[in-house]
Amino acid sequence: MLNPSGDASFREIPADSPVERLVITHNYYDHSDALRDVNIIFPLERLRRLEQLGEIAAVSRRHYSFMGHITGNLIDVLVNQSVPKVVDALVLDSVDAVVLTPA
Secondary structure, three states: OOOOOEOOOEEEEEOOOOHHHOOOOOOOOOOHHHHHOHHHOOOHHHHHHHHHOOOOOOOOOEEEEEOOOEOOOHHHHHHHHHHHHHHHHHHHOOOOOOOOOOO
16 A cells, blocks of 8 residues: 555456455554454455355445555545445345444
8 A cells, every 4th residue: 555544446356256366455453363354354255155054145246445555535435435335235235234343
C-alpha cells in the first residue's frame, strides 16, 4: 500500500472464489492467524457451509472487501463514495443480511 492514509476502494469477490486465492494486502496488523485460516477475517467457506446445512437460504453471488486502514481525507471517500456503491450492489442482489468482520 503506497498511500499512508490507506485505500478507500473496495474489492468485489465472486462467491465461487477459491479461498486459496484470497490475500491480505496490507501490513498494519499481525495476520499470521488469518494466513492459517482466512475464514477468521473473510468467512466465505463458513457461509457456504451454512447454506449447505440450510441455516441460510443462499450465499450472495458476490462479496466485498475493504482495506482495514483508512485515515484522513480517505474516510470521506469511503463513507460517501465506496460504501454507497457497495450498498447499491447489495440492494440490487436482494441481500437480506451481511456479515462484517474486522481485520
